[in-house]
Amino acid sequence: MLLEARHLRKTFDTRPVLDDLSLDVGEHQVVALIGASGSGKSTLLRCINLLTEIDDGTIKLDGEDITDPRADPDRVRRRIGLVFQSFNLFPHMTVLGNITLAPIRVHGKSAAQAREQAIDWLQRVGLADYADSYPDRLSGGQQQRVAIVRALVNEPRLLLLDEVTSALDPELVGEVLTMIRDLKGDGMTMVLATHEMGFARQVADQVVFLDGGRVLEAGPPAQVFGDPTEPRTRQFLARIIEAGRL
């Protein structure tokens, strides 16, 4: 297993956000986290990336316990990419500056090397013309694709995507989903929190339904979407279908 999370607990004030949650992600697997807002999807991703400290449990990446307080979080994060709902590009840097920051400062690449690699990626996703633009000149979809490239140039073992299409206009969602689909083709291991049920169904190897910080149901998409066993999952899916999102 690439990622093994065991018995995670996280409480904000007195509200449990992760409640004895366990999750396995195999190499080249795509796992979709679904569930209502507040079910713990985002918190789980932030905990895996050590941006939020867990209260109990262990997370192993490539067999190494990354929740050990002796582990250096900066070194762990180099191997895990995280893409945010609201892009979080650095507004004072150009697209190229955003993408090359970590390769140069964290991974010790030369500026020329980092630049070349960034341009390669931008060409691949059709954004080469925007290399020298500032983020506020780009549409939401373009910004999110840049944010994904910014995570990818660090060649992470694992990519975490936190509702990456939720802040986008409907007509811009497609371009980002296409990019994620291409990444799956490349064999990238991904955990994505999403409200795009149709997309989760298509692209995920495994769908995990979270409710109140627990894994209520997990399995291949056909099973979770087609034949859910838990009443709570049925209820959730029924509401999604009602809203026309599946």
Place this chain on the structure above:
Amino acid sequence: MIYRPSDVQLERATFRRRRAVRSVLLAAVSTAVVGVLLIVAVTGAPGWNRVQDSFLNLDVARKSFQPIVEGLWLNIRMLVVCALLALALGLLIAVLRTLRGPVFFPVRALATLYTYTFRGVPLIIVIYVFAFGVPGLRLQGTPNVYVLGGGALVITYGAYLAEVFRAGIESVHPSQLAAARSLGLTYRQTMRHVVLPQAVRRVAPPLLNDTVALQKDVGLISLAGPIDAVRAAQIATAQYFNYTPYIVAAVLFVLLALPLIAVTDWVTLRAARRQNAGS
């Protein structure tokens, strides 16, 4: 097909043009009226001739000009050095105050104590303590009065600037930090490449504003002996028994401040525009 404005639009444009001309005319007339009234009121006052002679005496102005400019040269040199040092000190203190963790408690506490103290103590007292108290220790290699007075200015203004920088640092959204840390950047790299560039840009207008204030306060070093523009004017006033040198110094100070004030306004305007552009 070439776009041609519709009749309605043309009519609107004519109306707007006419209204603009009318407001400009109105403004010009009212300015002229107020100006004339002021001049009449001041020059018509019973004591005007006496005031003109003791505050606006050209002969005295000519004679006192050179020593005042020499004093001003000291102000300028002090301003440049002190402004740069105070900015550096303020930035350092602001960054120290953001450090988290028990290891940094003493650093944080000292930095906080410093900003609280030196924003509270009047600058004049700090200058007296530095310029007269420190040499009183009779230590080897006590620096001269310029360095001591400058030190007092830097320490006092550093405390104000530190708070401005801190406001800037706190205005950077936590999601920017999360993004930087998620890329594997260390806390220090995150500060250096992500937080501070955004923070400094945002607080550039208030920083420049404090620099304009410093420009006037550097003259207080004359309390410890050195002759700045105001002190030179004071000496000339006593010498000629005439207040004109103060007016000369005031005009020179305004001329000196103008470029800095203009830059401040320009930076503020640019920042406001950028905010409106939604970035």
